[in-house]
Amino acid sequence: MSTVVIITTLNEIIGVKSIVPKIKKEWVEEIVFVDGGSTDGTIEEAKKMGFRVILQQEKGVYSGGHGAAVLEGVNGTTSDNIILFGPDGNDEPEKIPELIEKLKEGYDQVLVTRFGKGSVNLDAGIVDGFGNKMFAFLANVFFGGHWTDTLNESRIISRNAFNELNFDAMGMSSTQQMSIRGLKRKQKICEIIGNEGERIGGKRKMRPLSTGAELSLGIIKEFIFWNR
Numbered sequence: 001m002s003t004v005v006i007i008t009t010l011n012e013i014i015g016v017k018s019i020v021p022k023i024k025k026e027w028v029e030e031i032v033f034v035d036g037g038s039t040d041g042t043i044e045e046a047k048k049m050g051f052r053v054i055l056q057q058e059k060g061v062y063s064g065g066h067g068a069a070v071l072e073g074v075n076g077t078t079s080d081n082i083i084l085f086g087p088d089g090n091d092e093p094e095k096i097p098e099l100i101e102k103l104k105e106g107y108d109q110v111l112v113t114r115f116g117k118g119s120v121n122l123d124a125g126i127v128d129g130f131g132n133k134m135f136a137f138l139a140n141v142f143f144g145g146h147w148t149d150t151l152n153e154s155r156i157i158s159r160n161a162f163n164e165l166n167f168d169a170m171g172m173s174s175t176q177q178m179s180i181r182g183l184k185r186k187q188k189i190c191e192i193i194g195n196e197g198e199r200i201g202g203k204r205k206m207r208p209l210s211t212g213a214e215l216s217l218g219i220i221k222e223f224i225f226w227n228r
Contacts, residue, residue: 003081003100004030006073008066011040014201015087022093034073058170067174074162083156089200090123091154098192099156108161108187112194113149120195135176135215142223143183148191150179161187166228172211173218180222
């Protein structure tokens with residue numbers, strides 16, 4: 001079974017230089033960048049490091065964001081399993097082999113939780129932490145899950161499981177949709193304990209109010225239109 005790491009970027013050259021070298025190429029068959037229009041040298045640095053870069057086509061506020069990058073990365077690769085990774089310091093490279101091994105146990109999705117027992121979170125403040133836990137609670141209540149973290153990007157999903165999702169969340173609610181639709185499709189899912197490190201360079205893309213509204217609307221739509 002082959003695995004691709006899809007690295008989503010937008011002006012993350014500092015993280016690319018310091019975090020990406022920690023991802024060992026022998027862990028996976030493919031490592032691909034999907035870039036949303038970086039102007040800080042991220043694209044050039046990724047190519048210099050020997051990686052293929054997919055230039056994201058859907059980048060508008062309404063047409064596409066993180067979810068569009070994920071979809072373009074999935075469509076632009078062929079590996080059996082897909083790992084999502086952000087090089088901003090929040091995600092842990094050393095979790096990649098652990099995700100792969102856990103998926104081999106027969107899971108469809110495996111997510112690195114930032115809020116499990118023993119997790120250390122160095123980036124989310126009080127508001128962000130509360131919001132993450134609240135949206136995980138709502139997803140569990142409405143869709144019958146046991147997630148402690150529905151929003152984290154750091155996860156692995158089989159291509160077959162991804163195709164089952166009919167994924168269409170183009171913005172910041174992308175990972176929440178993957179979690180919720182996984183529950184609705186009765187996929188075999190689990191979490192592994194991880195941490196969230198401090199951001200390294202770049203700017204946070206998440207805006208609490210607008211992202212919170214998008215996530216809330218996403219939950220409502222997923223509940224009303226259950227068969228999506």
